[in-house]
Amino acid sequence: MTRVERAAGGVLLRRSGERVEVCLVHRPRYDDWSLPKGRLADGEEPLLAAVREVEEETGTAGIPLLRLADCDYTLPGGRPKNVAYWLMAVAGDGPVQDTDEVDELVWLPLDEAAGRLTYDDEKAVLAEVAALPPVTAVIALVRHARAGDRKKWAGRDQLRPIDPVGVRQADRFAALLTPLRPRRLVAATPLRCTQTLEPLAAATGDRSIVSDGAFAEPDSPDLVPDRVAVALARLTELRTRERVVVCSQGKLMPHLLAALHGVDDHHAFKTPKGEGWLLTWSGDRLLGASRL
Numbered sequence: 652m653t654r655v656e657r658a659a660g661g662v663l664l665r666r667s668g669e670r671v672e673v674c675l676v677h678r679p680r681y682d683d684w685s686l687p688k689g690r691l692a693d694g695e696e697p698l699l700a701a702v703r704e705v706e707e708e709t710g711t712a713g714i715p716l717l718r719l720a721d722c723d724y725t726l727p728g729g730r731p732k733n734v735a736y737w738l739m740a741v742a743g744d745g746p747v748q749d750t751d752e753v754d755e756l757v758w759l760p761l762d763e764a765a766g767r768l769t770y771d772d773e774k775a776v777l778a779e780v781a782a783l784p785p786v787t788a789v790i791a792l793v794r795h796a797r798a799g800d801r802k803k804w805a806g807r808d809q810l811r812p813i814d815p816v817g818v819r820q821a822d823r824f825a826a827l828l829t830p831l832r833p834r835r836l837v838a839a840t841p842l843r844c845t846q847t848l849e850p851l852a853a854a855t856g857d858r859s860i861v862s863d864g865a866f867a868e869p870d871s872p873d874l875v876p877d878r879v880a881v882a883l884a885r886l887t888e889l890r891t892r893e894r895v896v897v898c899s900q901g902k903l904m905p906h907l908l909a910a911l912h913g914v915d916d917h918h919a920f921k922t923p924k925g926e927g928w929l930l931t932w933s934g935d936r937l938l939g940a941s942r943l
Contacts, residue, residue: 791897
């Protein structure tokens with residue numbers, strides 16, 4: 652099989668007065684106008700690649716808000732290419748870093764930007780963005796990192812720590828979620844949940860981690876519906892913080908995610924240890940839930 656070339660990029664938005672503008676870049680190599688994007692480095696997470704490419708090509712740091720639809724097309728020679736896009740908000744600006752790739756950039760209203768873009772697939776991405784209501788909150792909901800074997804732990808389960816693999820997973824979360832610039836970190840009550848967020852807390856300026864039993868799995872499966880209701884109410888409160896990271900547990904998260912989507916079947920939302928979801932809202936409406 653032909654290997655798919657993978658790339659990532661962003662639709663970087665800023666507000667200018669009463670209008671919303673999007674950033675486009677001109678690439679002299681192709682003499683085209685496009686959304687900022689680029690190929691993934693070996694082993695690089697697509698989200699991190701998108702953040703990196705946007706900053707390199709525009710000089711502007713972007714805060715990821717929502718996973719958009721991918722673009723799939725065929726390169727000259729027949730090789731397939733996939734580009735993953737995220738909607739991003741402006742966090743700060745500076746000079747273009749990749750001056751060999753980009754020689755000009757513009758900020759345009761969405762309709763003008765669509766007319767300037769060279770490629771139809773990117774125009775479709777902008778059309779998706781133009782149809783969206785404003786993003787009001789983003790919450791990364793993650794499952795705690797690996798913490799060894801429950802059966803081999805002699806102490807209280809609440810005190811079972813993450814293991815060496817879990818330490819690496821926690822470091823990965825820190826790298827992945829630092830660009831989100833979270834305003835609050837929340838962990839379920841077990842120690843392993845707090846430990847999962849500690850590298851992220853350090854990376855974001857030693858931000859404190861709030862312990863919250865609303866996101867801890869209950870002692871009995873019969874109590875899951877009640878705990879889901881409590882967790883849903885707590886998420887509603889946390890959405891006022893705009894950007895939050897929550898570390899929860901495996902017996903609660905699938906049911907919580909199913910409830911957020913208004914479905915009964917939770918199996919599609921099973922989440923391995925050390926993985927998670929990016930949840931995006933506009934008011935009370937869940938705009939998207941993408942796996943991290």
